[in-house]
Amino acid sequence: MDDAGIAIRGVSKTYVGRGREVLALDRIDLTIEPGEFVAFVGPSGCGKSTLMNMIAGILPVSEGIILHHGRAVNGINRDVGYMTQRDAVLPWRTVEQNVALPLRFHGMPARQRRDHVASMLEQVGLSGFGHAYPAELSGGMRKRVALAQLLAYGPDTLLMDEPFGALDAQLKLLMQERLLRIWLERRQTVVFVTHDLAEAVTLANRVVVFSGRPGRIKAIEPIDLPPGRDVFRVRFLPAFEAAYTRLWDALAPEIRKGEAA
């Protein structure tokens, strides 16, 4: 597999701390096809973010192997784009400088960089904010800066950990629409971690449900909705409801287990 697919083979993660060893993820096997939009859902602490961070190479696997582009991930994976709930845009760089940073790392010449950054900012509706510092922007605008940055250097795989979690409901829908449009255009492989089932069904081709700790894959639900779906209206389709119900049935006992424990 030489493309943007991700192969997760027998991956486990254990943490050692306070004199105890905790199994966070238990032998996960999952293949993510190139260009596929996969959502991870599960109760808090099920290891879905951990798995994503292992794909990003931020955390080492305890057992098993993760292949990306056909190569084992070992150390920071520079072939992905990474976006989390917490803002990672650097507060001491202006919007422009932030978006340009990965381009600089990839050796794009300054003049070309400037044009490219301008067009990216236009795509996310932030033209005219290039010289602003992140502290001068609203939370939603900072998210769009992060998105512009991600798109600017165009990684073929995006890892997103509740990227819109901190936004209000309306803004979240707008960001989802933007993301979906971009994905339709570019067809990156996307791993999207969320605790919002509706968000998962709205965006993904496939939703992976994790069990509570230790995290195991409990169910995988293909989402049978048109790829050019309308994020505002998709929730009223019968197929959405069916998928949502099946996912909830898989997820609910896991959440209740967590509550009882």
Add this chain to the structure above:
Amino acid sequence: MSGAAEELAALGGGVRTASVRAVEAAEVRRRILVLILRIAVGIAFIWLWHHASGRWIDTLLISSPQAVGLRLWHWTLDGTLWTNLSITLEATAFGFIIGCGVGFSLGLLFGRFRLLAEVFDPYITAIYSIPKIALAPLFIIWFGIGIESKVAVSAAIVFFVIFLNTFSGVREVDPLYVNTTKIMGGGELSVLRHVIIPSAASWVITGLKVSVPYALVGTVIGEFMSSNSGIGYLISQATGLFNTASVYAGIIVLALVGAIINAGLRQIETRVLRWRGS
């Protein structure tokens, strides 16, 4: 960021109305009032000094504003002021630069390598708890009574402030920024340059603000102990002769220099840390 600022950022624009102008005018009036009161306090102090001198308190102890002013005037005319001040400033500047350079580099190094920090921690704490002024006699033995020993005293004082601030700044860097920058394609050097140093900058600048006055203190103390020039030398010599007018003149010069340096640093701070917003 405050809710109001968030709101403003989200709204953007806004209109310059009469109430905006009214708010601004009130702010200007306030500033003028503060300025007038400041000057009044200064004048009141000098008047009180003048009034107390020779009347309530012996002139030998507190001199008088006229005598001090006259002394400063003479020093300026005959070049004494500039000759000695330049030597003090030179020693302070060199000490400051050396202390900063070494402190910053070691702070970065120790901040990045945990083992190094853990091994040296007790030794650094021990040396840190020595009053650096106690090292001044040693430096005079090592470097003589010239400028070198004063540079050494102020460098030793500045070093620790900058070192500890840089170290904390580097340790406080958000790992999310480091990881994200690496994933975007940044190497170790890029992470250092674009993430770690800017992130530590606010700590370092706080350190600078604290340490510049200390550098001046270090130099002057070195000059007190043994030297043949500098403001500290002028003060200690005048003390020996019970020439209080000169002692106060020297102290006033030091106070002014300290205030000017601080104002300059504040300018630098607002420029470098512009990104923090208001």
